[in-house]
Amino acid sequence: MSLTWAELLGDEVTAADEPERTGVFARMRESLAKSRRALTEQLAEAAFDPSDGGAWERLEEALIRSDVGVPATAELVRRLELRGAGGSFEEALVEEVGSLFGGPPRLLLGRAEGGEPSVVLVVGVNGTGKTTTIGKLALKLAEHGRSVLVGAADTFRAAAEEQLEIWAERAGADVVGAPRGGDPAAVAFDALEAARARGRDVVIVDTAGRLHTQANLMAELEKVRRVISGRIDGAPHETLLVVDATTGQNGLQQARLFGDAVGVTGVALTKLDGSARGGVAIAIAVELGLPVKLVGVGEGIDDLRPFDAHDYARALLTG
Numbered sequence: 001m002s003l004t005w006a007e008l009l010g011d012e013v014t015a016a017d018e019p020e021r022t023g024v025f026a027r028m029r030e031s032l033a034k035s036r037r038a039l040t041e042q043l044a045e046a047a048f049d050p051s052d053g054g055a056w057e058r059l060e061e062a063l064i065r066s067d068v069g070v071p072a073t074a075e076l077v078r079r080l081e082l083r084g085a086g087g088s089f090e091e092a093l094v095e096e097v098g099s100l101f102g103g104p105p106r107l108l109l110g111r112a113e114g115g116e117p118s119v120v121l122v123v124g125v126n127g128t129g130k131t132t133t134i135g136k137l138a139l140k141l142a143e144h145g146r147s148v149l150v151g152a153a154d155t156f157r158a159a160a161e162e163q164l165e166i167w168a169e170r171a172g173a174d175v176v177g178a179p180r181g182g183d184p185a186a187v188a189f190d191a192l193e194a195a196r197a198r199g200r201d202v203v204i205v206d207t208a209g210r211l212h213t214q215a216n217l218m219a220e221l222e223k224v225r226r227v228i229s230g231r232i233d234g235a236p237h238e239t240l241l242v243v244d245a246t247t248g249q250n251g252l253q254q255a256r257l258f259g260d261a262v263g264v265t266g267v268a269l270t271k272l273d274g275s276a277r278g279g280v281a282i283a284i285a286v287e288l289g290l291p292v293k294l295v296g297v298g299e300g301i302d303d304l305r306p307f308d309a310h311d312y313a314r315a316l317l318t319g
Contacts, residue, residue: 028272028305029315031297035245035278036316039066056081067248069283072100076282094313101285101292101309117149117195119203119228119235122268123221123258124242126209129270131160133242133296134206135167136304141202142171149198151191151205152177153184153224164206174198184208184220185227192231205236218261225262240293242268243284248277255284266293269307273298278316281307 029036042062049055056077063073079096080089120137124130131154138148150168152175154160161177168175176191188205195203207224210217228235241264243251251269258264269292272278281292292307 025311025315027297027303028295028308028311031273031295031303032278032312032315034274034276035066035272036318038276039063039279039316042066063279066279067277067283068279069249069252069287072282072286075100075286090318094310094317097282097317098310098313100282101307101312104306104308116232116235117192117200117203118237119192119205119232120238120240121205121207121225121228121236121262122240122242123207123262123264124209125244125254128209128242128244129296130209130242131163131206132167133268133270133294133304134204135164135171136296136301137294138167138173138204139171139301140304142173146201147199148173148202148204149191149195149200150175151188151203153187153191154206154208155180155182155184155187156208160206160208174200185223188224189227189231192228192235218257221262238293239263239265240268241266241290242270243280245269245272245275245278245280248275248280249283251280252283252287255288255290259288259290264290266291268292268294268296268304270296272296273303281312 039062042065043059045058045062060073060077063076064070068076076093076096080092083092083096122130122134134150138150141148148168148171150164150173152161152164155178158180161175164177165175174194176187176194178187178190184207191203191205205224205228207221208217210221225236225239239262241255241258243254245251247254255264255267267281267284267290269281272295284290285292295305295307295312297303297305
């Protein structure tokens, strides 16, 4: 059974829920304030005028300086040129940015297919907010009727399992871990077996933060993935890479190398509220074909949201 993240987390909004949607967009707008200021300043400097022969080149430079990336910028400019000079340039830019992300990102729920739990493997470098994202996701899932088990396979960082246990207690989720220095793949195996035995809906497997350039640790991550896929057909159903938006184009390189190593299926973009480089979401979607599935727009539990491309484009470009 294929669901959007919004459906899974109960965030599908109807007309009756418009006040809530307005509040959600307000948080997105606020979180992207730094990125929006940086981008709009660049665009203002470009002084875009379609009748000016150099305007398109200045627009390209402005977008690239705002971490949108060269391929995404080229595609945006191509689409805008095809539209011609009619209508509002700002509205056209918002529409085309939103369309670059494709349709709503989807999640395959394993239990709905064959009685097995759905497995979400979460990866990323140190300091991206990975463990906090897992905790928020577990709580959101529990709030919407999914029973959750967390595999604490980060056996390297001190207090990582304890941090997860605090979130898990709030979510009513089980935690399966190991002593510090234990085998992460063994933790993943034990977590899957426990989830199957207890009839849990979703298993979220945490992993140690690692630099994408550390070959031995990336090999360890590949082993975790192999163990998961060997126990449940089609698992992990999601491999989410947590990317810190403040890292800009470095986040794009992380996504590329983690994708090569473990088959990333989507990105959770965190710390948008502290970044002037929110345009990197566009670069990730266009250059790597990776959907942004979740965004963190603050510290609160409700600030982990399913990604909405149109809201993102409006918040980034117009506010």
